[in-house]
Amino acid sequence: MATIDTHQPALGKDDKSVPLWKRYHHGHHWRTADDEFDAAKIGIWLFLSTEILLFSGMFCAYTLFRLMYPEAIAAGSSYLDWRWGGLNTVVLLISSFTMANAIRCVQLDKQSWARINLIITWLCAALFLAIKLTFEYGPKWAQGKRPGVLFNYPFASETHEPIWWGIYYVSTGIHATHVIGGMALIALLIYRQAKGSYGPSHYTLMEGVGLYWHIVDLVWIFLFPLLYLVH
Template sequence: MVSEPHVESLALREQFNSAEQQKDASSLGMWVFLITEVMFFGGAFAAYTVYRSIYPGVFGAASRTLNTTIGALNTAVLLCSSFTMVLAVRAGQLGRRKQIMAFLVLTLILGMVFLGVKGYEWNEKYVEHHIPGPSFQMEGPGLQDHAQLFFSLYFAMTGLHAMHMLVGAGLLSWLLYQTWRGKFSAAYYTPIDMVGLYWHFVDIIWIFLFPLLYLIDRHGH
């Protein structure tokens, strides 16, 4: 390979041979971080699987109190936000600043819609006394005690997911500011690419939360 004079820029830091190598290193690092997140959420999924296998009837009854229609629509909202996010990354690849801004704003709006709907669902659970604790109420055999397990896991998992969405919204806002300042071009858009990976990862977590929490106990009742 012919080595070009090494002028340091955001797209090519001193320690890398090429811009491509730097980009690959960023992707790899981001994926390693995402794998730690997979293991972090994995523990919660394992806990959910264990308790669901111990109390299948109770988990079914508790799961059926969730609103599937709202859950499905919110899933669609999140998938739309992943679509706009990937278009923002594409606009970054092409160095189209206005398109990057537009798609980032759309992604941010869709993310906020998701969180708003989630807040509405949580409030529904509050009104129905389905929040674990002294005021928890659920009629039925074994429900008063063990349904609290389901809702503890429900709030922990959807809450952690929502926290990740908030972090994502913060990152999107930061990207918007940086794009507005003209930091990104076709030669350097790595932060948009990395935030994209993060955003899609959070989407994937929801792709599993939705069927496991809302769907798998619907039939036959």
């Protein structure tokens, strides 16, 4: 498999004709750019492990409430339309692909392709949120399908449905918050990439944001069947 040489000396620090990524030099407390990159990556993975644990709290609540009130979870799940959930899954999968592809393009110094991929990633994130708000949160909230004490849906059939809506809003809500955070980070990448900050020898931030974005996708891969399909 192809690899790239990240061991390039930093060129003229103030030479404007040299792209930013070529002028970048790793921190003086690192032996090599590789050391810096690997340390950053371990840091990101540690952060991602806390993210997995955060989401696992919701998966834990889902599992246990499902064991206790299977009929309420089944009734609640039947209110959701798998077509919106499925469409959002496809949207997120595509954005994950374009994110991975953007990193690959930067590694090969194909800057305009990297930009296109990053922009598609951001647009997919926006589309995901738009679908979620317009077709799912909005109508459901208006009908009174709300979590816990806010619940006000008169046509419910199971006593514990408010708990289902609690699980639904908290898990998809925290996930959507991560999508918003991801959009901000990807926007930052688009801006910095346009300035020429990333190239074959330096793309640490892109790698980190990419990993974060894949985790957001990963969580949705599990949320989709649990909320929309399993009945």
